[in-house]
Amino acid sequence: MTARARRSSVPVYAALGAIALVSLAPLLYMARVSLGRGGDLPVTPSDWLAQGFSLEHYRAILTGGPMARFALNSIVVTVVAVPLQVLFAAAAGHALARVRFVGRGVFLALATAFLILPRQVTLVPLYLLLSRAGLLDTYLALILPHLADPFGVLFMAHYYQTMSAELEEAARTDGWSSAAIFWRIVLPLSGPGLAVVGVNGFLITWNAFLHPLVLTTSESMRTLPVGLALFAQSEYAVDWGALLAGSTLATLPVVVAFAFFQRQIVEGVLKGSSR
Amino acid sequence: MRRLRGAQGLAPWGLFFAAFGIFPLVYALALSFLAYNPLRPDLVRWVGLDNYIRALQSPSFWHALRTTVIFVVGTLPVTLTLAYTVSGLLASVRRGAGFFRAAIFFPATLSMVVIALVFKSLYAEEGLLNGWLGAMGLSRVHWLQDPALALPSIMLMDIWASVGYYAILILAARKTLPEEQFEAARLEGLTRLQIERRIVLPHVRPVLLFVVLLNTIRSFQIFIEVFVLTRGGPLESTLTLVYHLYERAFYHFEMGYASALAYLLLLVVGAILLVQRRFLGGDPMEARAR
Numbered sequence: 001m002t003a004r005a006r007r008s009s010v011p012v013y014a015a016l017g018a019i020a021l022v023s024l025a026p027l028l029y030m031a032r033v034s035l036g037r038g039g040d041l042p043v044t045p046s047d048w049l050a051q052g053f054s055l056e057h058y059r060a061i062l063t064g065g066p067m068a069r070f071a072l073n074s075i076v077v078t079v080v081a082v083p084l085q086v087l088f089a090a091a092a093g094h095a096l097a098r099v100r101f102v103g104r105g106v107f108l109a110l111a112t113a114f115l116i117l118p119r120q121v122t123l124v125p126l127y128l129l130l131s132r133a134g135l136l137d138t139y140l141a142l143i144l145p146h147l148a149d150p151f152g153v154l155f156m157a158h159y160y161q162t163m164s165a166e167l168e169e170a171a172r173t174d175g176w177s178s179a180a181i182f183w184r185i186v187l188p189l190s191g192p193g194l195a196v197v198g199v200n201g202f203l204i205t206w207n208a209f210l211h212p213l214v215l216t217t218s219e220s221m222r223t224l225p226v227g228l229a230l231f232a233q234s235e236y237a238v239d240w241g242a243l244l245a246g247s248t249l250a251t252l253p254v255v256v257a258f259a260f261f262q263r264q265i266v267e268g269v270l271k272g273s274s275r
Numbered sequence: 276m277r278r279l280r281g282a283q284g285l286a287p288w289g290l291f292f293a294a295f296g297i298f299p300l301v302y303a304l305a306l307s308f309l310a311y312n313p314l315r316p317d318l319v320r321w322v323g324l325d326n327y328i329r330a331l332q333s334p335s336f337w338h339a340l341r342t343t344v345i346f347v348v349g350t351l352p353v354t355l356t357l358a359y360t361v362s363g364l365l366a367s368v369r370r371g372a373g374f375f376r377a378a379i380f381f382p383a384t385l386s387m388v389v390i391a392l393v394f395k396s397l398y399a400e401e402g403l404l405n406g407w408l409g410a411m412g413l414s415r416v417h418w419l420q421d422p423a424l425a426l427p428s429i430m431l432m433d434i435w436a437s438v439g440y441y442a443i444l445i446l447a448a449r450k451t452l453p454e455e456q457f458e459a460a461r462l463e464g465l466t467r468l469q470i471e472r473r474i475v476l477p478h479v480r481p482v483l484l485f486v487v488l489l490n491t492i493r494s495f496q497i498f499i500e501v502f503v504l505t506r507g508g509p510l511e512s513t514l515t516l517v518y519h520l521y522e523r524a525f526y527h528f529e530m531g532y533a534s535a536l537a538y539l540l541l542l543v544v545g546a547i548l549l550v551q552r553r554f555l556g557g558d559p560m561e562a563r564a565r
Contacts, residue, residue, distance in 0.1 A: 009368060016364050016371075020378035023439055027382070029403065030393045041396055043406025088291070091284035101282040107289070114296055118496050118544055120517050121537040124306060124524050125299035128313060148295035153288055182284060207386035209499050210517075214525060225388040229503050232392055240396050247389045254384055262377055265384060269440065270447050 027251070034058070034245035041240050057245035066219050067246050070227035074250075076139060077212075077223060078205045081146040085201040086194050088147060093156025094186055098165060108157070111150035115272050120210065127214050141215040142223065146205050152197035155271055159193035160186075199261040200268035206253060224250045306534035314528055326535035336536070339516045340543075342426065346515070347494045350430045350437075355486060357434070358441035359479075363471065365442065366449045376443070383440035391503035394432045395419070398504070419505055422512040429500050429513060441486045448482040449475060488551045492544050516540055 036042060036051040061067035096104060122145075130141045167189075171181050209225045216222055222230065228246050232238060258265065310322045330336045365376055382390065397403045398418035405415045418428040452475065460470045498517040501507055507514040507522070516536065524533030 012364055012367055013371070016368065016375045016379075019361055019364070020375050022435070023379050023382055026390075026393045026397065026435070027385075029397070030389075033396065041399060041402055041406075043401075043403055044410060088288035091286075092288035095282045095284035099282045101285075104282075107285070110297065111292070114292075116492065116544075116548070117300075118492070118517075118537075118540050120496060120498070120520060121303050121541050122296065122299035123520075124530050124534050124537065125302035126295065127524075128306075128530065129295075129299065129302070131313065144291065145295045147288070147291040150292065150296070153292075178283070203384055207388075209386070209388055210521075213502075214521075225386050228392060229388045229499070232395060232503060233506070238395075238399075240399075243392060244396060247392050250386055251389055254386070258377070258381060258384055262380075266380065266443055266447075269383070269443065 030244045030251070031248050033240055034248040036241060039237070039239050039241055057241040058249075061242050061245055061249075065242075066222070066227060067224075067231075067242075067249075069220055070222050070224045070246075071249060073139075073142070073221060074206060074224040077142045077146075078202060080139070081143045081205050082198060082201045084143075084147055085149060085152055085205075086198045089152030089156045089197045090187060090190050090194060091182065092153040093158075094160050094182065096153065096157040097160035098168070108154075111154050114150045115154065123210065123214055126211065130215060136215060137217045137221050139221075142212055142221070145211055145215075146201075146208070149201065149204070151268075151272060152201060155197055155268070156190070156193055158271070159190070163189065195261065196264040196268045196271075199257055199264045202257055203254065203265065206250075303534045303537055306531050307538050309531040311531035311534075312528045313530060322531070326532045327539070329532065330535050330539055335511070335514065335519055336516075336539075338511060339514050339519045342513065342515055343495055343497070345426065346430060346433075346497065347491050349427070350433050350494065351487065351490050354434050354437050354441060354490060355483065357438045358486065359445055359483065361438060361442040362445035362449055363475075365446050376446070379439040380443045381439065382436055383443070385436075387436070387499040388503060390432065390436050391500050394428075394435075395504055398428055420509055422508075422510045425505050425509060425513050429497075429504055432500065432504075433494075433497070437490065441490070444486060445479055445482055448479040452478050484551065488547065491547055495540060495544060495547075 032048055033041060034057055035053050035055070037054045037056060038051070042048050042051045095101070096108060126145060127136070130136050130144075135141045135144075167185055168181050171185055176184075207225060208223070209229070212223045213226045213229070216226065219227075224246070228243065228250060231246070232243055307326055308321060308323060309319060310325075311319050361379060365372060365379070368375070399405070400415065400417070400420075404418065408414070408416060417424065419425050456474055457470065460474055465473070496517055497515045498521065501513050501515050501518045502521075505513040507518050517540070520533050520536040520540070523529045523536060
């Protein structure tokens with residue numbers, strides 16, 4: 001790098017630093033408030049220092065009140081839904097990529113349309129459907145709609161199209177069953193693709209709001225995002241410390257996922273995973 | 276027969292997609308022609324196009340549509356300009372690029388509820404922004420309580436939450452530009468700005484159009500922001516289409532009417548997609564770095 005190029009990159013770094021700061025500051029603020037004492041929001045930098053550090057908000061939300069239950073619900077839904085999503089995406093994606101069955105084009109077109117169409121259209125019918133099935137306010141209501149997500153299927157279909165079928169053909173010639181080929185050859189070779197589907201499925205499931213809001217009615221079935229949003233609307237003065245401690249808890253798994261799978265998250269975003 | 280057997284892998288997802296994707300889509304269309312209150316099943320009846328007519332004659336519907344248009348017009352140019360600029364900055368550095376990319380993209384992975392709660396604390400009467408205004412000797416601003424400011428406050432938050440996401444999309448398109456083209460341009464003596472205008476901009480244009488489309492469609496679906504920050508108020512100044520739909524369906528139990536609103540939303544989004552395809556050219560899905 002020449003001296004001139006180095007000099008000219010100083011304002012670029014200054015700008016990037018400022019943008020990165022603006023981008024992270026609200027989250028650092030959230031973490032700071034969550035680690036403070038009392039219910040007041042620290043406002044000036046001197047407040048941030050003066051308030052001291054304590055885990056009292058975390059202790060409060062995790063021992064009393066419904067927040068621990070919200071977190072448990074979110075974990076249950078995510079732990080059940082995401083592995084199924086991943087498995088379904090592999091199976092359906094593989095079928096779409098390898099088999100020219102009747103109606104294949106229709107499936108692809110519908111799935112693609114669902115990627116971009118507003119999901120809110122299905123809100124009222126899903127509510128009525130699940131309520132008539134007696135599933136409203138259950139884990140199934142929170143889990144089942146996630147299993148219809150088309151992103152993973154389309155992503156894996158594309159993934160398998162770019163993956164050679166030679167090994168599978170050879171196994172078939174050797175008399176392997178379709179199931180054996182799928183479980184013992186296709187799945188073990190699908191790791192990189194399934195990581196993209198899995199981590200993006202995790203983000204969507206963990207952060208889901210509108211459907212969980214409508215499909216649950218009792219406090220004990222709320223997921224973290226829904227519980228937090230409703231908690232913020234209580235008639236009484238908002239307890240910011242508790243609220244932002246809950247928000248920080250809801251963010252931690254996302255931070256971990258981001259730390260390990262940033263590349264896969266970006267790849268998913270580039271190929272149409274919605275937020 | 277072998278071919279049909281091979282397609283069995285489609286079944287698990289296909290069943291769920293049919294039951295929780297396609298069926299609700301069709302069911303919503305049917306509902307939109309009914310007067311349907313789930314608490315009064317005895318009163319369910321066919322009303323034809325009445326729900327649609329009622330929506331199109333309802334001030335709330337047009338108000339919600341207008342709010343959305345203001346939202347798009349106010350946020351899109353800012354978000355797009357910032358995202359493009361940030362992508363340019365990110366593309367022009369080597370050392371530390373990974374850190375900056377991560378820091379700027381990270382908010383895109385967050386729950387919108389969390390984002391809205393943090394901003395609610397920043398916008399609070401006793402919150403950070405008013406504290407700073409006070410420290411500068413200025414009077415407080417009622418960010419979310421003033422009907423003239425509530426929507427702009429939400430728009431500001433949306434811009435914050437979106438720029439990193441779109442910057443990453445544009446950055447990916449920039450990276451597909453062959454290095455030789457830059458070399459050639461530099462040898463020809465083009466300045467940075469000329470390279471940006473004559474080479475980079477035309478190259479990333481499809482993605483910019485895609486960002487315009489995606490951001491517009493998303494703006495039509497704004498819900499969480501409104502639910503957490505303002506609940507449509509004050510004085511309905513932040514009433515968006517989806518929030519209106521939610522209120523009609525789950526406070527007033529007008530499921531038929533809400534379904535008509537949902538289909539109007541679908542039509543608007545469909546129209547935007549068609550306009551994009553017809554006038555701006557290209558398949559929006561193809562613009563992705565696939």
